[in-house]
Amino acid sequence: MDGCSVLVTGGLGFIGSHTVVPLLKQGCRVCVMDNMFNASLKVKDRIRTLVGDERYGNLRVEELDICDAEGTERLLKEVKFDACIHFAGYKAVGESVAKPLSYYENNIGGTVTLLNLLSKYGCKKFIFSSSATVYGDAKEVPVLEHFPLSATNPYGRTKLFIEEILRDLSKSDPEWRIILLRYFNPVGAHPSGLIGEDPKGIPNNLMPYVQQVAVGRRKELSVFGSDYNTRDGTGSRDYIHVVDLAEGHIAALKKLQSEDDVKCKVYNLGTGIGTTVLEIVKAFELACGKKIPTKMADRRPGDVAELFCSPDLAKEELGWTAKLTIEDACKDQWTWASNNPYGYEGKRE
Numbered sequence: 001m002d003g004c005s006v007l008v009t010g011g012l013g014f015i016g017s018h019t020v021v022p023l024l025k026q027g028c029r030v031c032v033m034d035n036m037f038n039a040s041l042k043v044k045d046r047i048r049t050l051v052g053d054e055r056y057g058n059l060r061v062e063e064l065d066i067c068d069a070e071g072t073e074r075l076l077k078e079v080k081f082d083a084c085i086h087f088a089g090y091k092a093v094g095e096s097v098a099k100p101l102s103y104y105e106n107n108i109g110g111t112v113t114l115l116n117l118l119s120k121y122g123c124k125k126f127i128f129s130s131s132a133t134v135y136g137d138a139k140e141v142p143v144l145e146h147f148p149l150s151a152t153n154p155y156g157r158t159k160l161f162i163e164e165i166l167r168d169l170s171k172s173d174p175e176w177r178i179i180l181l182r183y184f185n186p187v188g189a190h191p192s193g194l195i196g197e198d199p200k201g202i203p204n205n206l207m208p209y210v211q212q213v214a215v216g217r218r219k220e221l222s223v224f225g226s227d228y229n230t231r232d233g234t235g236s237r238d239y240i241h242v243v244d245l246a247e248g249h250i251a252a253l254k255k256l257q258s259e260d261d262v263k264c265k266v267y268n269l270g271t272g273i274g275t276t277v278l279e280i281v282k283a284f285e286l287a288c289g290k291k292i293p294t295k296m297a298d299r300r301p302g303d304v305a306e307l308f309c310s311p312d313l314a315k316e317e318l319g320w321t322a323k324l325t326i327e328d329a330c331k332d333q334w335t336w337a338s339n340n341p342y343g344y345e346g347k348r349e
Contacts (some may be wrong), residue, residue: 001250002027002103004257007081007123009066009114010088011078012039014197015129019246021195024055026250031079033072034063034088035074038200040344046194054192056279066110069117076121083125083256084118085249086111089158092204094135096155100217107158108165119311123177125256126166127249132184132238132270132307134160142273142310145182145266152302163266170264177262179252184238184270184309187243188329189336196336197242206280207239211333214288215341221292223277225299230306236274241324241332245269251320271322280326287330288338 006023010016011032017039023030024047041061048056060079063294064071066088089107090096096103118124135143136150166178187207189196203209212218226233248269256262275283281292315321 001257003029003111005031005252007033007079007084008082009033009038009086011130012036012041012043012061012278013087015183015242015245016087017043017047017195018190018242019087019249021050021190022246022250023253024051024058027058029058031060031073031075031081032063033062033064033066036063038091040198043195048097049194050190053249055295066114066317067106069113070112072117073120076117076123080121081118081123082122083127083253084114084159085127085253086114087129089129091155092113093153093155094204096153096158103154105214107253108161111162112165114123115165116235119173124173126176126178127252127256128166128178128180130163130180130182130266131156131159132182132268134136134163134182135307136208137302137304138307141306141308142272143268144310145313146269167264170183176264177256177260178264179246179256179262180264180266181252182266182268182309183239183245184268184307186242187239187326188243188324188332189243190243191332191335192342193332193339196333196340198340206277207210207284207329207333208293210281210284211239211337213292214290214334215286215337217341219259219293221281221294222297224297226296227299228305230274232276232278234277235303236276236306236308238270238273239275239280239326239329240270240322241329242322243332243335244322248314248318248320249316251314255318265317267314267318267323268309268311269314269320270311272309272311274306274308275326280330283326283330284334287334288326
């Protein structure tokens with residue numbers, strides 16, 4: 001890994017920034033490409049504190065959109081990359097329903113632009129940030145990589161379509177080595193409290209919403225559905241600490257660097273354990289030492305009772321396994337939230 005040159009799209013976002021830190025610590029030269037739509041330039045200074053001045057010298061940040069073919073080509077002409085980790089993309093399910101063309105244009109169009117240019121300049125090792133949404137309404141758990149794929153919203157379809165594009169690309173050109181990482185529910189923050197999730201506007205995911213209630217930015221948490229067939233009637237999901245998730249990308253990159261016959265492989269990145277909404281709330285209350293006000297609400301259309309994965313293939317082939325617990329995630333997320341109650345930019349509401 002030492003000296004490996006890696007292009008990281010969306011590298012100042014939540015998962016991207018947490019992955020850039022171990023990449024730099026492993027001795028990689030990292031170029032982040034981010035349009036700053038859902039990120040902050042202040043992340044750079046936080047990364048510097050985490051990795052030290054010497055490692056930070058191996059980081060370059062370009063404010064650049066994956067849809068900008070001219071700017072991306074200029075970068076790829078200048079820097080020879082060994083691999084690309086592709087995080088960039090819009091990611092709000094509700095917004096994707098309201099603005100499907102925007103999601104297709106940005107997520108799919110931008111990825112095709114990126115792939116064409118990577119191919120042109122000989123960078124054919126590729127890790128894609130996919131999602132458990134590609135399993136649609138999974139009929140059984142734990143979810144395995146070979147299960148049928150579908151999507152219930154435009155955001156999920158962009159992930160599914162990009163996976164199909166990458167499979168077709170791999171078949172058409174054997175030089176490509178591609179790993180698709182299907183995340184379950186990323187939570188937590190770096191234990192230092194320096195970097196974490198900073199959603200713009202109203203959070204779309206449970207943990208950032210719980211966090212914002214805890215710091216007083218939101219009045220209460222709405223719990224959608226209390227009559228599911230789970231331990232306490234609330235929906236159950238597979239929550240993975242973002243630090244574990246970042247290490248999954250390091251393991252995938254090591255596989256691409258060391259093996260020539262990868263072609264196009266897919267791995268679930270999760271814990272294999274389901275945690276309910278009320279269990280998350282209880283763990284966060286313990287972490288922050290205060291009560292999280294909740295309000296029971298009707299089920300949301302399309303939500304399933306429980307969804308968790310089998311991470312066995314990632315353990316077997318990548319040597320990776322999630323090590324951190326929900327309690328770790330809540331503790332680390334509270335450290336981040338209490339140090340940065342209004343995110344990187346301070347109060348803006």
